Amino acid sequence: MSISLLVVGHANTGKTSLIRTLLRQQNFGEISNQAGTTRHVESVAIKVNNKTLLTLIDTPGFEDSIGLWEARQQAPFDQYPGNRWIAPFCQSHLAEDHFEQEAKILKQLNQCDIILYVIDIRQAPLGKYLDELTLLASASKPIVPILNFSASDSVHLASWRQVLAERHLHAVVRYDSVAFYFEDEKRLYQSLQSLMPDHYDDIETLLISREEAARSRKTFAIDNLANLLIQAASSRKVCDRYPPAPDDATAFEQQIRQLESQFIHSLLTLYEFREEDVMPAAFSVQSGQWQQDIFALDTLKAWGVSTGASAMTGAAIGAGVDVMTGGLSLGAATSLGAILGASWQTGRHYKDTLKSKFTKRHYLCADSATLSLLCLRGLALIAHLDQRGHASQRAFTLNKQDDNDTNKTIINAIKPLWKKARQHPEWATQSLPANHALKAAMTEQLLEIAKNH
Numbered sequence: 379m380s381i382s383l384l385v386v387g388h389a390n391t392g393k394t395s396l397i398r399t400l401l402r403q404q405n406f407g408e409i410s411n412q413a414g415t416t417r418h419v420e421s422v423a424i425k426v427n428n429k430t431l432l433t434l435i436d437t438p439g440f441e442d443s444i445g446l447w448e449a450r451q452q453a454p455f456d457q458y459p460g461n462r463w464i465a466p467f468c469q470s471h472l473a474e475d476h477f478e479q480e481a482k483i484l485k486q487l488n489q490c491d492i493i494l495y496v497i498d499i500r501q502a503p504l505g506k507y508l509d510e511l512t513l514l515a516s517a518s519k520p521i522v523p524i525l526n527f528s529a530s531d532s533v534h535l536a537s538w539r540q541v542l543a544e545r546h547l548h549a550v551v552r553y554d555s556v557a558f559y560f561e562d563e564k565r566l567y568q569s570l571q572s573l574m575p576d577h578y579d580d581i582e583t584l585l586i587s588r589e590e591a592a593r594s595r596k597t598f599a600i601d602n603l604a605n606l607l608i609q610a611a612s613s614r615k616v617c618d619r620y621p622p623a624p625d626d627a628t629a630f631e632q633q634i635r636q637l638e639s640q641f642i643h644s645l646l647t648l649y650e651f652r653e654e655d656v657m658p659a660a661f662s663v664q665s666g667q668w669q670q671d672i673f674a675l676d677t678l679k680a681w682g683v684s685t686g687a688s689a690m691t692g693a694a695i696g697a698g699v700d701v702m703t704g705g706l707s708l709g710a711a712t713s714l715g716a717i718l719g720a721s722w723q724t725g726r727h728y729k730d731t732l733k734s735k736f737t738k739r740h741y742l743c744a745d746s747a748t749l750s751l752l753c754l755r756g757l758a759l760i761a762h763l764d765q766r767g768h769a770s771q772r773a774f775t776l777n778k779q780d781d782n783d784t785n786k787t788i789i790n791a792i793k794p795l796w797k798k799a800r801q802h803p804e805w806a807t808q809s810l811p812a813n814h815a816l817k818a819a820m821t822e823q824l825l826e827i828a829k830n831h
């Protein structure tokens with residue numbers, strides 16, 4: 379049998395939200411800012427490998443706990459000790475009339491293993507909440523208070539801790555269903571382990587599976603970001619003049635934006651969020667003219683020129699290219715390699731350079747500012763989704779990122795890699811395998827950055 383957790387609390391304290399976050403699902407129940415959103419009891423299972431480890435039971439909120447406490451203290455219910463008042467109360471006319479919502483909660487009390495009492499810590503521990511705690515305590519089930527809305531400081535935190543301690547409720551868990559921290563959730567599960575030692579291993583299995591899922595999501599997200607940066611850096615658009623005609627510039631911008639949209643889409647799917655959860659603010663793609671620096675060591679290496687003689691050979695190539703006139707054919711260009719004595723394996727990089735030089739064609743490519751922006755926005759999105767609770771209702775705006783020192787350091791670490799990617803137009807439409815040298819280096823850098831981001 380799985381552990382059954384009854385999620386209770388005053389109306390609008392975030393009970394349904396808590397369940398959504400624990401499930402990592404946005405489609406459980408209804409949530410809203412209005413009190414009285416949940417009107418019925420609803421159960422849902424948390425499974426690992428098809429085995430149900432926990433059953434969560436959502437309930438309507440308490441609406442009139444002071445009235446309920448008074449009714450419990452009046453005849454005939456005052457005669458029943460402990461939890462014995464609950465059954466007759468649920469069969470009474472009071473349960474059908476005034477306390478219809480409360481009766482739905484009370485009926486569940488006998489069947490559950492643990493009560494999760496959800497508190498909105500933005501509210502002071504008023505009498506109505508204390509009455510709820512007293513009523514729940516009469517069921518003689520373990521209670522774990524959840525201090526919800528914990529992402530922001532609350533002046534009431536200390537007084538809540540005090541009133542809970544006075545009721546011997548020390549295993550209190552801080553939580554926030556919108557700004558989600560796995561460490562908080564871990565503490566909740568650890569409390570359950572100590573309350574139900576027979577289920578220790580099951581909960582441990584759940585914790586491990588949650589941790590593994592978070593790790594593999596992160597790895598996959600970073601892999602996607604590496605793909606985005608490599609593809610954006612290696613994307614080119616041929617145009618016959620520079621600066622480009624407006625149509626060419628627009629088509630190229632579209633190409634780059636499309637890459638980012640695909641990246642956002644795959645991350646939302648991965649983290650199980652919806653398209654409307656992220657609003658990518660528009661950004662302007664800045665494009666420069668693609669140029670191959672023929673004196674760069676990497677270029678020479680790609681041309682098969684030994685680096686020992688690089689400076690000289692590079693100069694010779696440069697001179698060779700400059701003295702040749704526009705009528706040069708690619709066949710003739712091939713002999714340039716022979717003139718220079720370089721071992722000729724240049725393939726398309728060399729041809730591209732010569733071709734653009736002699737056919738007066740230009741290649742547009744994303745400039746550094748655009749690639750920096752894509753990189754920083756990608757990292758910001760991953761950091762956000764890692765901590766976005768499934769109860770969040772506000773869309774995250776993916777904005778321009780600050781030009782601060784941390785971001786400059788990040789860009790300086792990644793830039794040399796996208797400079798290399800820029801020389802490989804054939805990578806624009808493929809995702810390189812994880813063991814590809816440049817992809818592996820990019821992924822490693824991004825993972826390192828994401829760890830501290």
Ligand SMILES: Nc1nc2c(ncn2[C@@H]2O[C@H](COP(=O)(O)OP(=O)(O)OP(=O)(O)O)[C@@H](O)[C@H]2O)c(=O)[nH]1
Nearest residue numbers: 390391392393394395409410414415416439527555
């Ligand atoms: N910032 C923040 N908002 C939260 C948190 N938990 C819930 N909310 C918001 O609070 C509102 C109420 O959440 P619900 O989950 O509907 O609350 P409930 O207790 O199920 O409400 P009822 O079913 O009406 O009793 C929603 O707008 C949630 O987005 C939280 O931890 N932090």
Ligand SMILES: [Mg+2]
Nearest residue numbers: 393394415416
């Ligand atoms: Mg609800």
